[in-house]
Amino acid sequence: MAGGQVVALVTTRKFFRAFDCETPQIEDEWRELQSEGAFMDFKRRNGGPLMGGASQAKRGKATGDWEDSPSQFEEELSMFDDAEMDVEDLEGQAGHDVIPVGDLFSADLNPRWRRPPAPSLDPSSDTLVFQQIDLDYYLGGSIAGMPGQTQGKVPIIRMFGVTDNGNSVCCHVHGFAPYFYVPAPSGFTSNYLSEFKAELNSVVLKDMRSNKDNISITVLAVDICRKESIYGYHGQRSLDFLRITMAMPRLIAPAKRLLEQGFKFGPFPIQSYQAYEANIDFEIRFMVDSDVVGCCWIELPTGKYRVREEKSSTDTDSQTPGKVSFCQYEVDVGWTDFISHPAEGEWQKIAPLRVLSFDIECAGRKGIFPEPDKDQVIQIASMVQRQGETEPFIRTVFTLHSCASIVGSQILCFTQEKQLLRSWAEFLRTVDPDIITGYNIQNFDFPYLLNRAAALKVDYFPYLGRMRGIKSVLRESNFQSKQMGRRENKTINMEGRVQFDLLQVLLRDYKLRSYTLNAVSFHFLQEQKEDVQHSIITDLQNGNEQTRRRLAVYCLKDAYLPLRLLQKLMCVINYMEMARVTGVPLTYLLSRGQQIKVVSQLLRQAMKQDLVMPVVKTEGGEDYTGATVIEPEKGYYSVPIATLDFSSLYPSIMMAHNLCYTTLLQKGSAEKLGLSPDDFIKTPTGDQFVKSSMRKGLLPEILENLLSARKRAKAELKKETDPFKKQVLDGRQLALKISANSVYGFTGAQVGKLPCLEISQSVTGFGRQMIEKTKQLVESKYTISNGYQADARVVYGDTDSVMVKLGVTTVKEAMEIGREAAEWVYYPYLLINKKRYAGLYFSSSPDTHDKMDCKGIETVRRDNCPLVANLINTCLQKILIERDPQGAVDHAKEVISDLLCNRIDISQLVITKELTRTAQEYAGKQAHVELAERMRKRDAGSAPNLGDRVPYVIIKAAKGAAAYMKSEDPIFVLENNIPIDTQYYLEQQLSKPLLRIFEPILGETKAESVLLKGDHTRCKTVLTSKVGGLMAFAQKRSTCIGCKAVLKTDAAVCDFCKNKESELYQKEIFHLNALEEHFSRLWTQCQRCQGSLHEDVLCTSRDCPIFYMRKKVQKDLDDQSKLVSRFGCGGCIK
Structure with missing residues (x-):
């Protein structure tokens, strides 16, 4: 097929596909074109990636000679534009276009930027x-x-x-003024209030190191009030407390410290005062009151x-x-x-909030990650969407130098970088977003923009908040929590705007193998993007209008995907509902841990009952026994296993037994208060709490309110028909569920605002008791003597559920028997160990399983290489779905053989681990930490930082070398032909997970002998490295392609194999063609992913298996081309 025909077919096919039209004839021609390799011939003739081997693709240069047809993403942009054309006409706007702006930038370039005009407001008549x-x-x-x-x-x-x-x-x-409480000393009356206030004011003033605000009065008021401590049951006797109101929030800490250290006034001797509610944020204090x-x-x-x-x-x-x-x-x-x-x-309802998503591109130098004091900001893509709408109504790119137009987007071109930065800041202030999102904007985009603007001395750039005259200042901070670990973060004040960095949200809420935008988009949207290396971006910028246009499309996509992900995951709605449920500001949910949410709810409930919360010093305490796990009867169950689940177990226990700070009886309190045994309960751990008839606990009240509110939200959700309102209600019920479950965790946090070991250990004690009682009840009720087919047996019990073998053979029978108690059925069921099991999950119908449920198995773990997850997943599918355990064994043996013979793609061997501490902070050396240090020495700019996940593979090294010395960057391994330590992967990665799932089926001894020993483990392939060891001193000599004899020259064959040269040549050419075809398929797949079949692939996404395959085949293709070139013209003639 001629080149023109290829172009015509490609263009026609794209046109029809853009409008979802059925074109069977064109699709048939397209398949024929692919099968004939005509497209590949066309690419060769027109400077495609295979022209001269893979060298052009390796260089990653975009020629810009081909006038590209629109990519899928560009088609989306044009559709946005089509939908808005009527509005454009009404506004008198010429549409999205390329505007050379220069110094003529104005906030009126696009009428859509501004908010709707605000009607006049009269306070005397308008609310x-x-x-x-x-x-x-x-x-x-x-x-x-x-x-x-x-x-x-x-x-x-x-x-x-x-x-x-x-x-x-x-x-x-x-x-509103800040305040806190202290208990009034014995004999204190209102006559001493002014004296107490004057003395405290005096000592706080003396304690101040500097008084830049010229404060003369630190204590505004001291009042007597009747309150009761939240901690412990005191017979509902309120005491006299002093409410101390301070002039400023920052004065509470020194006042508290001085009172705790010992305070003397009037006739009262020096004494220490216990502070109450002195550790409450001023914003939370205001919101509660x-x-x-x-x-x-x-x-x-x-x-x-x-x-x-x-x-x-x-x-x-x-x-x-x-x-x-x-x-x-x-x-x-x-x-x-x-x-x-x-x-x-x-x-x-939710107001029409403006959400701005943006992304920046910088022109870095070769081999060096962009630095704001040296490298230009060349493009900023911005998209603005109203909350509740599905499409962005502003799509703008600010570019340095000219750029070809993009349908559906407005491109503003600048000749100077200072103009670009100044104009974007003005654009942001004009658009006035409520929420600013993007990917890693908190630690890269915003810091880079602020530092670059400072380096260029751009006036007015850092005023990005809603307050005039207040600069946005960059600050370094460390955040640490049990949920997220330790992270180095940068914070930027931007008054009135919520910075909703999608990366931080995903790190907080989802456990993923990789957190790059590409990996996240594929995981949630099944959509990928080009991942262009920072060094290639400079080449595109230095090209022409077309290459800068390509960069602009790439930049726009990076701004668009966070909006798509926010919408898909309902992040904004879910976080807003969580803020409403827990009573904290939206920004607290993004920057603070879990405890502040419970503190807010606790304070609101306490205030209604005149209770006050003490400030507790915590330095970590003793541990307590956790939940019960009934010893599992390991094995492969080919009969249905019914599961009995306790709904909201821990909240239910706290409500049922009235477990709370306010109901806790300290040792000896029952006798002192004259309580009878009927007035309180004794928990399985020996702790005592008064019953609800004596006092209803605060925590049970909070939980009842949360769960009843969730019940109402779910009932409304069923009736609601509006899609947006349904999302809001779903977000609300989820927030209520999470909040209820977090109350128990708050009491068990030893380093927290208000830890209470008695509550947390009592909850788990009751949990253990309930699991044991459930086991006894099930095994005594479901018996042959009671009319059932068989005696039921509990095979496993977890934190809040028990698994029961009912003795029936079908899911339907199990569901019928279990309707009295069972939530769902597993069939078949593989019970490996405590917290480790897998099975087909039946809940809605006895005929089809809902999902394959795996707990604690390597299919869901992130600390193994993908090969482990893929192999275990395939084996489980064969065991559970296909009911073919022998097929699973055969597949495992085949994969082990491929691994040892180096036939597994390197992308399957990449291990990723999070860099949570520096090398000096680890007790021992860690593989990923040591590699990060080595990568930093090679290229500091692109090396992993604290909080990043580090990808690595284990390579062959000297015998006895520690694992941390064998970690290496996968790309470095591919480029230098470094051999993988396949034995390590077999012994340290594959063997234990495989034995865990096959031992219950084959038995302990047989599983090891069948899987890890035998003919499939005897054949091994080892590559020869180009670097390290003796290779630095080795002299490379050519060998005969036929018999591998060492040759004195660089000829293809030795004299003995000369007569077979033509046959050998044909064989190597065949291999070369096969590699070309393989590379062509991978290249085309990458082009489709980037949205264009006619531009070079620049993507370097390390999360994509195709990238590693492409790099490997590309290298093999280069090597094979060199090998074929050794035949010279003689081989060709023959």
Whole structure:
């Protein structure tokens, strides 16, 4: 087929596929074209990747000679554009185009950038209602007519939000001051209040190292109130407490310390005072006291608020301040004068928040990762989408130098980088996003932009928040939690905007093998993207308009995918609902651990009952016995196994037995309070708690509220028909479930705000008791003597479920018998050990299984290479689904043989581990840590950083070498032909998982002899390395291609094999053609992934198995080309 025909067919096929049209004739021609290899011939003739071997592809240069047809992603962009054309006409806009901007940048370049015009607001007749999305505080001057202190600086709460019409709001809340409690000393009366206040004020002032705010009064008020400690049951006797109100939040810590160290005043001797609620964040304190929760709707009634107007710079009246934010509405209100609506009914709605997703591209130098003080920012892609909509309504790329147009996007071209950065910052302030997202923007994009702008001295760039005159400043921070481990993070203040870095969300919520955008997109969207190495980006930038256009499309895709992922995973909705349920600001969920959510709920419930929470010093405590696991009867069960599951076991135990801080009886308390044995319970661990008839516990009340709210949300979810409202309700019920389950964890956190070993160990004690009782009940009820087919036997019991062998042969029978108690049925069931089992899960229908459920098996673990997961998964499918254990054995032996003979692709052998500490902080040397150090020496810019997952393979080394010395970068291994230590993979990676699943079937001794010994393990292939060891001193000599005899020249064959030269030549050419075909298929697959069949592949995604295959075949192709070239013209003639 001629080249023109190929082009015509490709273009026609793309056109029809863009509109989902059935074109059987064209598809037949396309298949014929592929089978004939015509496309490959066309590529060869027109400078494709196989012209001159794989060298051009290896160089990764884009020629730009081919005028490409639209990629799949570009087609999506053009469809967005088509849908918006009517709106464009109404707005009088010429459409998305390429605009050479230069110094002419204006916020009016695109009318869509701005928010809808804000209607005028009259406080005397209009109410202002908005959804609060961010909340913080600042120190400012008092305002006439507003409550609070009138002199000096005062803390002012600032709420940012959006109205139902999409207008932005900044609300300053006045009059709320921070406070904490201490117990009043014995004999204290109201007569001593002023003396106590004066003395405490004096010692706090003396303790201050600097007084830059000129504070003269630190203690605003001291009041007596009746309160009761939350910790322990005291017979509901309230005591006198002193509520100490401080002038500023930062003064609470020194006041607490001074009181704890020993404080003397008046006639009272020096004594230590226990502080209560002195460790509560000021924002949480305000939200609890004013009944505000995260992302709730706030209403400012008529006559209760004041609107701020623009003021001239000459107007210096501090009592009536003008606007200090970029928000459309800016108001002042007293802290008791607004209404906070609970998230129920109509107030469950979500405002049309603006979500900006962006990505930057930098022109790095060869072999060096981009550095902001030296390397340019060359492109910034930005997409803006309204929450609740499915498509971005703004798609803009800021590019350095000219760029060809992209249908459906607006391209703004700049001649200078300073203009580009200044204009993008102005664009961000004009668009005024509520949420800013992207991938790793917190630790790369934003820090790079801020540092680059500082290096270029770009005025006004760092003012990215909603407050005028407040710079966005970069700070380094370390975050550590049990859930996420230790991470080095960068934080940037951006008042009024929520930074929703998708990478941080995924690290917090999902356990994945890799967290690159490419791997994450494939995992959740089944869609991949080009992963272009930073050094290639510079080549594209230095090319022409077409190559910069390709880079712009790549950059746009990187900005678009986070929006797609947010939508798919419902991240924003789920986090907003969690903020509403737990009562914390949205930003806390992204930057803080789990405990703050329970503290917020606990404080709200405690305040209703005049209870106060003590500040507990924690340094880690004794451990307690965990949940019961009934000893498993290991084996392969080819009969149905019914599963009895306890719904919300731990919350249910806490509610049923009234386990709480407020109901806990300390040793000897029962006797002191005169309680009878009927007034309290004794837990299996010997701890005592009063019954609900004496006092209803706070924690049970919180749990009852959460679970009943979840029940209501699920009931509403079933009735709801609107898709967006269904997503909100689903997010709400999930947040309620997670919150209920986290209450137990809060009590068991030894280093936490309020640990209580008595509660946590009692919960697990009751759990063990319930599991044991369930086992006895099941085995005594389901018996032949009671009319059942067989005696039931519990084969395993886990934390909150028991697995029962009922003695029936079909799933239907098991379901019928188990309807009284069983949640689901496993059939067949492979019980390997404690916390390790697999089975086909039947729940909805006895005829088809819902899924293959695996727990604690290598199919779901991330610390093994993919080969282990794939092999175990295939074996389990053969054992459980195909019911063919022998087929599973044969497959395992075949894979082991391929491994030892070096026939397994390297992508299957890559192990990834997270770099959580530096090398010095580990007790022993770790493979991934040592490799990271070696990679840093080779190329510091692209080396893994703290928090990254490090991919590596284990290579052959000297006998007895430690594993950490044998870890190596997979690409380095491929490029240098370094042999893999296949024996390590067999012994350390494959053998244990394989034996675990086959021992219950074959028996312990037989499993090892069948799988790990025999003919399939005797043949091994070892590569010769190009680096290391004696290879540095070796002299390479050519050998005969036929008999491998050493040759004096670089000829193809020796004299003895000369007569077979033609036959050998044909054989090697055949091998070369096979490699070319294989490489062509891989190349085409990568082109399809990048969205174009006519451009060079630049992708270097280390998470993609095709990338490793392509690199390997590419190298084999180069080697084979060199080998064929040794035949010279003589071989060709013959």
